[in-house]
Amino acid sequence: MSVQPLRWEDGKLLMLDQRLLPRRVVWLTLRTHADVAEAIRGMAVRGAPAIGVAAAYGMALAAQAGADRQVAMAMLAAARPTAVNLFWALDRIAGLPSWEPDAVLAEARRMEEEDVACNRAIGRNGAALVPEGANVLTVCNTGSLATAGYGTALGVIRAAWEQGKVSFVYSCETRPRLQGLRLTAWELIQDKIPFAGIADGAAGSLMRAGKIDLAIAGADRIAANGDTANKIGTYSLAVLARHHRIPFLVAAPSSTIDPKTASGAQIPIEERDEIEITEIEGVKIAPEGCPVVNPSFDVTPSELVDAIVTEKGVFRAPYNFAL
Amino acid sequence: MSVQPLRWEDGKLLMLDQRLLPRRVVWLTLRTHADVAEAIRGMAVRGAPAIGVAAAYGMALAAQAGADRQVAMAMLAAARPTAVNLFWALDRIAGLPSWEPDAVLAEARRMEEEDVACNRAIGRNGAALVPEGANVLTVCNTGSLATAGYGTALGVIRAAWEQGKVSFVYSCETRPRLQGLRLTAWELIQDKIPFAGIADGAAGSLMRAGKIDLAIAGADRIAANGDTANKIGTYSLAVLARHHRIPFLVAAPSSTIDPKTASGAQIPIEERDEIEITEIEGVKIAPEGCPVVNPSFDVTPSELVDAIVTEKGVFRAPYNFAL
Numbered sequence: 001m002s003v004q005p006l007r008w009e010d011g012k013l014l015m016l017d018q019r020l021l022p023r024r025v026v027w028l029t030l031r032t033h034a035d036v037a038e039a040i041r042g043m044a045v046r047g048a049p050a051i052g053v054a055a056a057y058g059m060a061l062a063a064q065a066g067a068d069r070q071v072a073m074a075m076l077a078a079a080r081p082t083a084v085n086l087f088w089a090l091d092r093i094a095g096l097p098s099w100e101p102d103a104v105l106a107e108a109r110r111m112e113e114e115d116v117a118c119n120r121a122i123g124r125n126g127a128a129l130v131p132e133g134a135n136v137l138t139v140c141n142t143g144s145l146a147t148a149g150y151g152t153a154l155g156v157i158r159a160a161w162e163q164g165k166v167s168f169v170y171s172c173e174t175r176p177r178l179q180g181l182r183l184t185a186w187e188l189i190q191d192k193i194p195f196a197g198i199a200d201g202a203a204g205s206l207m208r209a210g211k212i213d214l215a216i217a218g219a220d221r222i223a224a225n226g227d228t229a230n231k232i233g234t235y236s237l238a239v240l241a242r243h244h245r246i247p248f249l250v251a252a253p254s255s256t257i258d259p260k261t262a263s264g265a266q267i268p269i270e271e272r273d274e275i276e277i278t279e280i281e282g283v284k285i286a287p288e289g290c291p292v293v294n295p296s297f298d299v300t301p302s303e304l305v306d307a308i309v310t311e312k313g314v315f316r317a318p319y320n321f322a323l
Numbered sequence: 324m325s326v327q328p329l330r331w332e333d334g335k336l337l338m339l340d341q342r343l344l345p346r347r348v349v350w351l352t353l354r355t356h357a358d359v360a361e362a363i364r365g366m367a368v369r370g371a372p373a374i375g376v377a378a379a380y381g382m383a384l385a386a387q388a389g390a391d392r393q394v395a396m397a398m399l400a401a402a403r404p405t406a407v408n409l410f411w412a413l414d415r416i417a418g419l420p421s422w423e424p425d426a427v428l429a430e431a432r433r434m435e436e437e438d439v440a441c442n443r444a445i446g447r448n449g450a451a452l453v454p455e456g457a458n459v460l461t462v463c464n465t466g467s468l469a470t471a472g473y474g475t476a477l478g479v480i481r482a483a484w485e486q487g488k489v490s491f492v493y494s495c496e497t498r499p500r501l502q503g504l505r506l507t508a509w510e511l512i513q514d515k516i517p518f519a520g521i522a523d524g525a526a527g528s529l530m531r532a533g534k535i536d537l538a539i540a541g542a543d544r545i546a547a548n549g550d551t552a553n554k555i556g557t558y559s560l561a562v563l564a565r566h567h568r569i570p571f572l573v574a575a576p577s578s579t580i581d582p583k584t585a586s587g588a589q590i591p592i593e594e595r596d597e598i599e600i601t602e603i604e605g606v607k608i609a610p611e612g613c614p615v616v617n618p619s620f621d622v623t624p625s626e627l628v629d630a631i632v633t634e635k636g637v638f639r640a641p642y643n644f645a646l
Contacts, residue, residue, distance in 0.1 A: 022610035139524075170616070173600065175498060175522040178608055181600070185613045196616040197600060197609060199498040201462075201523045201556020205621035208558065233524020235531065239566045240559055277496065277504070277520055281606045285501055287345035290508045292520040293493070298528035 003190075004149040005050055006057065006112065008105070011064060013057045017044045018145055022186040033062035033072045040079035040086070043177070047146020048220045048256055049115050052085035056108035059093040063104040069094070081268045082229055082297050083220040084258040115148035118253045119155040121311035126156030126216070126251050129307060129314065130165045134213040137203060139172040140231035141183035142218035142251070153216045153251040154184060156309060161193050169195035170212065172203055174231060176276040176294060200233050207244040215241045217300075219252040219308075226302030226319025227264030232295055238304040250300075251309040257321045264299035272296045327472040328373055329380065329435065331428070334387060336380045340367045341468055345509040356385035356395045363402035363409070366500070370469020371543045371579055372438050375408035379431035382416040386427040392417070404591045405552055405620050406543040407581040438471035441576045442478040444634035449479030449539070449574050452630060452637065453488045457536040460526060462495040463554035464506035465541035465574070476539045476574040477507060479632060484516050492518035493535065495526055497554060499599040499617060523556050530567040538564045540623075542575040542631075549625030549642025550587030555618055561627040573623075574632040580644045587622035595619045 007014040013030040019042070020026050028044055030036050036058030039045055045054045055076045062072035073090050080086060089111060096107055130136065136157055140146075143154035151158060160166045169188060173181035181197045188195045198206065206212050215237055221229045228234075228250050241248040261267055272294050278286035286292065308315045315321075330337040336353040342365070343349050351367055353359050359381030362368055368377045378399045385395035396413050403409060412434060419430055453459065459480055463469075466477035474481060483489045492511060497503035504520045511518045521529065529535050538560055544552045551557075551573050564571035584590055595617050601609035609615065631638045638644075 023607065172524075173498065175496065175524060181609050181613070186610045189610055189612060196614045198616050199523070199555060199600060201495075201498060201554075201559055202616065202618060202621070204559030204562055205555065205618065206616075208621075231524075232522060232528065236524055236527030236559060236563055239527055240562055243562045243566065277522060280603045281608065283604045283606055284346065285604065286504050286520060287509045287512055289512060290504070290520055291518065293525065293529075294522070295525060295528065298525070298531075 033058040048083035048085040049147040052089035060105040063101040118311040119150040123155040123159030126309040127159040130160035141179040143187040224322040235298040356381040371406035371408040372470040375412035383428040386424040441634040442473040446478040446482030449632040450482035453483035464502040466510040558621040
């Protein structure tokens, strides 16, 4: 079982700095909710479920410091726009009857434990959809690092692997931030699951060559109609999977479903800094003055999603998550 | 008009080292055909037409040194497997009645001049297919740097831009070697054509958002049935273009058409070193021991190619380039 990205210790939140992985394993010590907001914004922690739990711990730090609850919530909510789990977690803390530090911390801990249990349930539910001997394609990082532990889409792969159903995993490197090559590869190596990293552009030709039986992605927000926002490139994979008649699954906790968002058109898509494209690890790769467009997420319309796997079960089109 | 990548001077071949662009402009001095073979293999020069002309100059160096014609040909032919222009150029030199150095050099110079003229004709023929105000997506580098000058797919974009038809260009960065971000961006900046570099995974969502009117790629080999080998990721773009009902064009000199290759299944696909994926500019990005798969090219079946633009005219499906 691979590392968990968050740890509460002596009134502080320790956070594995995922920007430095796999080269360096560095734990940040976060003492205030502002530290947590900055860590979320800067992507020291990423992955929708992990962001949610980190924000809950951020609220525990705010309560401990006697900060104003509304102000702390607003600061954490502004850290990133697309993943709904962030707002879901803050709403849950806001709904507590008390702003007493121990109560807030207990709730954050509960959310962390629940997320791991939830991911194990997603894994079980999803593994049932994985054919024997499957070659599975995935994108970005949806593993232990993206959650409180175990993972969503990578949790499904883990569970199916534990059941002997997975032959091989292809991990799209996932530019610009290369989470598939840096983080998913790191987790797969630790779990000794056979895999290869690939350039994002290689997914189509692998599918055409019959080397992919199943594609599975996580989600940052799922609209009421099943439209799914996830890491940029996910939509392209869904189109390619449909073209090749390969099942395309989304795995996420039910907290990723946002019944208040009617369709994908209403999901705000974060545009991140150009430097994510123009530089890699501080090395400039684009020419001076090169303009870039860098949307961090895209939306996959529900008709391309064969199933949405949650801890509560597997949903299939037509999706209707409206309250 | 941007830089030409090859220059014959004082009995030596000067070659712009494209591995160092855009950060440094360094000209290699190549004195032997072995130097040229190594430069092709190492991708100091790349792009099917440029490889062809470079190989012809390599033969001129061999003739000048009094080397064995067959041995020199074999060495150059072994440098890279996929682009047919390499073999086409060597065959043309092999067909000369004489191995006299001046005759070989004259033929190499003729091939270089012909390639520029050919690209201008491709540009004219292709520009006629570009709608007014078009937003055009392209991949890899198919410009001056990939040819003897002007370019193939980028030549079409240049010609259409000169005619006032192009609004904007999206350049897929084209992992692993990032030719779209390093080289195409460099050429577009010089030509002052408005553009943005994008992560390869962003192409699908741009198409879905209606931001792409036309996609155009080069080719490393076109089979008799129109199946086209090109930079890895091209096939995915062709599938995405078809899904969104966007025309997908291939632009290449007729020397890229290989009537002896019946279909794409017979085109050898070069698998390049893992380091192209695991490191960028010498910086390791993948974890230690990360396995990768790195096919350099993919094949787009002819049914996804709306038109093949050559200097001899525009071809449309069903293609039949058999002799």
